[in-house]
Amino acid sequence: MPDTLDMKQVIAIALDAGKAVMEIYEKDFDVEYKDDKSPLTEADKRAHEIISEGLQKISPLPILSEEGKDIPYEERKNWERYWCVDPIDGTKEFIKKNGEFTVNIALIENGEPIAGVVFAPALGELYWAKKGEGAFKGRVRGSEFRAPKEEDVQALPLEESRTTGEGLRIVASKSHLNEETKNFIDSLQNTEPGTRNPELVSRGSSLKLVMVAEGSADIYPRLAPTMEWDTAAADAIVREAGKMTYRYDTEHGTRSTEPDTRHPTPDTQNLEPLQYNKENLLNPWFVVR
Structure with a gap:
């Protein structure tokens, strides 16, 4: 089909x-x-x-x-x-x-x-x-x-994403900018080599994922609850645009309650893609880049 x-x-x-x-x-x-x-x-x-x-x-x-x-x-x-x-x-x-x-x-x-x-x-x-x-x-x-x-x-993508350097563009939720996400953003300047003055962009709904897909944002950390239907359609677009939605929990199979500050901009080789049709339809924390 x-x-x-x-x-x-x-x-x-x-x-x-x-x-x-x-x-x-x-x-x-x-x-x-x-x-x-x-x-x-x-x-x-x-x-x-x-x-x-x-x-x-x-x-x-x-x-x-x-x-x-x-x-x-x-x-x-x-x-x-x-x-x-x-x-x-x-x-x-x-x-x-x-x-x-x-x-x-x-x-x-x-x-x-x-x-x-x-x-x-x-x-x-x-x-x-x-x-x-x-x-x-x-x-x-x-x-x-x-x-x-x-x-x-x-x-897509319409432009190449930045990986380091001046003004890394981070997209975040307008309605759900929590303390964990703020800490993640703050930590970028300290732990990501060459990253200076990251730029925060706010947008609602699944538009945040497609911003990364189109290249108008470089990274989208979602360290807050979402459901599978919130991400599935945009995730398909992200993946076909050459990006990925990576699960960002501290232990595989569990949703973290604290941000993993060891890898705030993750080494994607060590992270797994988000999966769908899980027993619990709640997504783990994730990062799109």
């Missing part, structure tokens, strides 16, 4: 969901709160419906979605391939109306994200990738949310 997957179909589903989301975004809407206190809007629900229905028409694979039913690991562990969906990543950004939220669709195979679409409808930015076929960024113009024209598509 991956060989025959037409990314244009997946992109079309993301665009349809984005259009429906923007119709709600541009009016007053109610906000509910789930059991974990995270916000939920009408837009999350509508996007989930559109994506789920669309994906089932492409391929009747299982769907793991933030807004879907809780699927026991005993059932999930037998999945060789499935869709991993976050109808809106950055619901807090959606509620604030700052535009930095995304529609996310990923295809996972044997624990690896092999295709992904990330669409930021308020910004008109569309990213997609399929394993072996490259990663791309497209500009979606107008309110009809049609697929980008050829002249509006660029292959």
Whole structure:
């Protein structure tokens, strides 16, 4: 199925969901709160419906979605391939109306994200990738949310990442800049050879991962909780752009509670890629570079 997957179909589903989301975004809407206190809007629900229905028409694979039913690991562990969906990543950004939220669709195979679409409808930015076929960024113009024209598509990365030197660009969360992340950033100047005056860039949702994929940021440390659906689609784009999302826990198999200050900008040869469809869907800490 991956060989025959037409990314244009997946992109079309993301665009349809984005259009429906923007119709709600541009009016007053109610906000509910789930059991974990995270916000939920009408837009999350509508996007989930559109994506789920669309994906089932492409391929009747299982769907793991933030807004879907809780699927026991005993059932999930037998999945060789499935869709991993976050109808809106950055619901807090959606509620604030700052535009930095995304529609996310990923295809996972044997624990690896092999295709992904990330669409930021308020910004008109569309990213997609399929394993072996490259990663791309497209500009979606107008309110009809049609697929980008050829002249509006660029292959990723758009620029080379900096590894050391003046102004290493670090992207971090607007809503979750915790003490551990601040310590990580501070330690760069002391332990990364040749790094001076790192520049901090803040952005919401999965846009942080794709900034590294496109080369507008050099490193994204996430030393705070995320779920698999928060990262899967953007992670596929990161990997196909020649970068990687590395797990950054102090011991393999456990999520660290303290930053590993021994390797603040990690030797990637000693780190493992993030894995998906784990028994616990909570991601470990990770670093994208």
